[in-house]
Amino acid sequence: MYTIAICEDEIIWQDKIKEMLNDLQKKIKISLKIDTYTSGEELLKEDFNQYDILLLDIQMKGVSGVEIAKSIRKVNENIQIVFLTALESSWAEGYAVKAYRYLLKPIQIEEFHETMIGLIEAIKKNKNCIIIKSDGEIKRIQIAQIKYLAIEARKVIIHTWDETYKTTISLSEWNEKLKGFGFSNPHTSYLVNLKYVKHLDREKIILTDNEIIYVSQRKYKKFKEEFVNYIDNIK
Template sequence: MKIAYCEDEKIQKEILEESLGRWGKTDLVWYESAEQMLFECDGRYPFDLIILDIQMKKQNGMELARRIRQTDAQVPILFLTAMKEYVFEGYEVKALRYLIKPVQDEALFAILDEIQSADQRYVLLNGSRINLNDLIYVEAEAHYCHLVFEDHRQKEKIGIRELKAMLDETFVMIHRSYLVNIAKVDQIRREDLSAGSFTLPIARSQLKIVNEAFIRYNKGTRL
């Protein structure tokens, strides 16, 4: 499990490292300030979990979480704090949990176990953690792909066929410029389909393939 930890006190980092060592194998990346983390990550957070201390010099952990959420709505964020009054602010940044210092192994391990066992499907793409459960479709544009979610889209420098090779069988090519998450498809028509609030074109040559994939998925069998 790859974990980022932003904390300006080295002793707290060492305490967390010891706890993580008792839990199991992890890869901990330590940032001594919010400014360092924002600079080095540059808007991309390829981690299974981000742990933030709230009380830090200059920019605090809550402000850092708001910056992270500007470019990554999915990565789990865990706050460590000695002050309970920040808890309600966590709803704004969709915090996974709060732990009050000193952190108890039992509470931390429960969160790590939950993340490890969660039914999350994702790929790391150009440093971004892409949750495949939330990805609705992909649209190609020259040497780029637009990854479209219900509430946002992001542009990545990769060809659509190269991206398709990274995805699982739930993603079906419906047109030379479109991949769709078959789990998000509501209805298939002769020339297009509905996926959530989106209508996407289907190439005539792909219609049979898309129909068969849709039927198999909804029967609960593998594609």
């Protein structure tokens, strides 16, 4: 099941989007839980972390959709945000909050379904997990939650958004396990999730939470190429 929030102050558009989502459930045989909100303020009062996808109108009364998205991104990097807008001029603002896509009103059902199918495929990939043994316990970790892995005191430490995990699996083995999930080596002691890189230069990487990871000169060129390729393939 995928959980979706529609934040739209026009009831006619709420109903239209729900109708298109219900059509999509039948079309590709998936299960969706759909909640609706008429304002961004209403959404922020609820547990928005429960949602996989947020369909967010930009031009709402009160706080704009972009401002709501900024508030959400302060605490949640994983909700996939699709902006709904009647104004093409507002599209540039989406880069700051990592919006998946914009849909221009009036929304066409073919474009809507195409967007949602692509998004659901991306979420499936993000929900992939690894299972590790850490400090004598079996742990299940979502790959999308991993910021980076680092060699520390002959162990590999997995750094996620919530905590760290110590493993005896080598970094080279982790390179193989995480191949295809958007990770790259800026240094022989690090493996970084490219989705959390917000700055790169020849000396360092700055992650989206402002943590700094240093880059080796020998690895810089390849890491930069892989990062640019990752950015180019984001929809």
